[in-house]
Amino acid sequence: MYNLIVGAIDGTLAAERLLEVVEDDLEAIVGSGATPNIARLLSLPTLLIPEVGDSKSDQVAQIGRVTNVFRSGRIYQFIFSRDPSVPVIPSDEVQTAARTLHIGDWDLSRTRWSVKNSDLYQALVSENLLGIPRPTVFKLPTGRPLRGQIAVMMPFAPSFDPVWHEIKGL
DSSP: OEEEEESOTTSEEEGGGBTSSOOHHHHHHHBOSSSBOHHHHHTSEEEEEOOTTOTTSOSEEEEEEEEEEEEETTEEEEEEEEOTTSOOEEHHHHHHTTTTTTOOTTGGGSOEEEEESSOHHHHHHHTTOSOOOOOSSSOOOOSOOOTTOOOOOOOOOGGGHHHHHHHHHO
16 A cells, blocks of 8 residues: 655645545545544555646656644645655656556546555556666566575586585475
């Protein structure tokens, strides 16, 4: 699960936009707009992105965490702490990866805070949005490893024979 905060890049959100839409299976975990589970929301990673087409904001998404949320009348104010180890992601790349991120067609067009039932970091890695180089000569398996099997990369030299025999003996 992760927080998707759209448009509220200044840390201010109308109260009725907090958890405006929550999937049925998530409401028991994160609450609803009327009764949000703030502690649970603070525990989730966050994708903060401006509305699509907002010409006043840089069209980049940021990854991080919300570290504080408090209500002030008809608005919620929150503090977002960007993860400096994750580069900003152009908004159009987030749009391209929307299905993997469980982002619907209109989710990026309306200022709101919602929670998505997807692993944010796994989705970013699978869509290669973190800028991590991928091998070009071979493809790494994405499924679960087979029990009792390993892959070994080592030089073919007599001096490594004892290492190879030890690994085979396991």
